[in-house]
Amino acid sequence: MTPRELAKANLENLYRIFTVPEAPDSTLGRVDQAITDNVTGFLQEHIVALEHSLEDIEEDFDDPCIPEEPTFVSEYSAFVKEKLVAQSVHTAAPGFIGHMTSALPYFMLPLSRIMTALNQNLVKVETSKAFTPMERQVLAMLHRLVYEQDDSFYRKYIHDSEHALGAFCSGGTIANVTALWTARNKLCGPDGEFRGIAREGMGAALRHLGCEGLAVLVSRRGHYSLGKAADLLGLGRDNLVLVDTDDRNRIDLDALQRKIDQLQGEKIRPLALVGIAGTTETGNVDPLEALADIAAEVGCHFHVDAAWGGPTLFSDKNRHLLQGIERADSVTLDAHKQLYVPMGAGMVVFKDPAALAAIEHHAAYILRHGSKDLGSHTLEGSRPGKSMLVHAGLSIIGRKGYELLIDLGIARARQMAEKIKGHPDFELITEPELNILTYRYNPSWVQTALETADADQAERINRLLDQITRLVQKVQRETGKSFVSRTRLRVPRYGVTVLTVFRVVLANPLTTDEILDAVLQEQLAIVERDEIRQLIQELNETFNPFHGKNGECC
Ligand SMILES: Cc1ncc(COP(=O)(O)O)c(C=O)c1O
Structure with a gap:
């Protein structure tokens, strides 16, 4: 082929990969089918491939050059099958009981394909249409699970462009950051001459509040994402104050009080108190009711990190373990944990539907004032339609289905x-x-x-x-x-x-x-x-x- 003919053939092939639906018997289809058919055991009885060490596998991925020429999908799918699928971790295996990633209901796979094919962008209505109200509904469902407001409340706020019941995001980390970001901007909001921390920064905010710093308090079992939040929000990691725990890995309330007194002595203002509903390492739940009382007394934001334990609320038998969560100003929930949704789905819900206004951002080409664009109050910009899979789980499995899973x-x-x-x-x-x-x-x-x-x-x-x-x-x-x-x-x-x-x-x-x-x-x-x-x-x-x-x- 002459270079000109080669360029033309390449261009035609490029058109094909965007326009020709994949043949059902194609190699890529077969890899996909193999996984789909055998999703309960695609690595057979093994959780990881035995023969290769991570160092060996690294050799398959050590070329930093972007391939110059296009390749056939069939060739690439052979690579995927051999080098990725066969060497991945079988997180769905029933003997894989070490992490928070588990089996997925079978319907998540075909629905994920539909989600990918639609390729909606939830940052704005113009690229998501029905997905925007659907996501707002999902947030309302989870809000109701936590806060149990009445029908008129949800009728009023569910699709109200001036309010948001929560923010959908890629996981618990971003949910925790969003909660503390909101708390920070609310505490340091515009006040008289001071135009708020979002405009003037931390130094001006501290001068305005007349304190030396802001702190977040959580037990030693707090997730490390809170440290990231303290760092990102300009509080400083040292101002994530870790409180000792009792013999059941729950925050020690006397130790908490001592820390609060100490902070006050140092002119450091508690910004937020974080309770954990399901600690990452031990699955314990802080005394949320008592923490709500303390947060009210101190006058700080009360956040509950229920990334793991939140779905316990589905269970009539066990929801009492989370007593007090309904008093939280904000609650993190991870859908890719106990809602059995594929990786990349988390949420934070806020008791006050006006709270997220504290982090609202607008842009001229999208996210206009008064628009229903969800991107105006999310940390992330472009976002996939993952909430569709949460919607599917909630609709298909239902409250009673999740209750069974939690109780089991x-x-x-x-x-x-x-x-x-x-x-x-x-x-x-x-x-x-x-x-x-x-x-x-x-x-x-x-x-x-x-x-x-x-x-x-x-x-x-x-x-x-x-x-x-x-x-x-x-x-x-x-x-x-x-x-x-x-x-x-x-x-x-x-x-x-x-x-x-x-x-x-x-x-x-x-x-x-x-x-x-x-x-x-x-x-x-x-x-x-x-x-x-x-x-x-x-x-x-x-x-x-x-x-x-x-x-x-x-
Ligand atoms: C209690 C808790 N909070 C937050 C997170 C962070 O969630 P993600 O990994 O989805 O960002 C985790 C993750 O394990 C967690 O267990």
């Missing part, structure tokens, strides 16, 4: 906790309040020893147990049959010592009792490996009182 997860977590407590060589570290729990492998004779160990001994025992936990978790993950995550926690019964523990998240309805048994059995089998036996031997030898007596355990 909580019941499973309790079952697993019982199994752990019932086994002499496991130690439950945190009891599940919702559907997350932590534990570690800790042979019974070591548990007994820990009861009488002095601080130094306990420290050494715990460090060896940490190593064992890390190794077991790594081997289990690499073996690829099941997966639990690990984290580090301060556990009150061990004083200030931070322990490495297994973390289990039970939100996949396909996770059965037998699978939970298999996860624990696999860990007990891993402990028999030489490298871990050596660590157990070390435990045995380090502490004279047990040496020899428990030789059989090694």
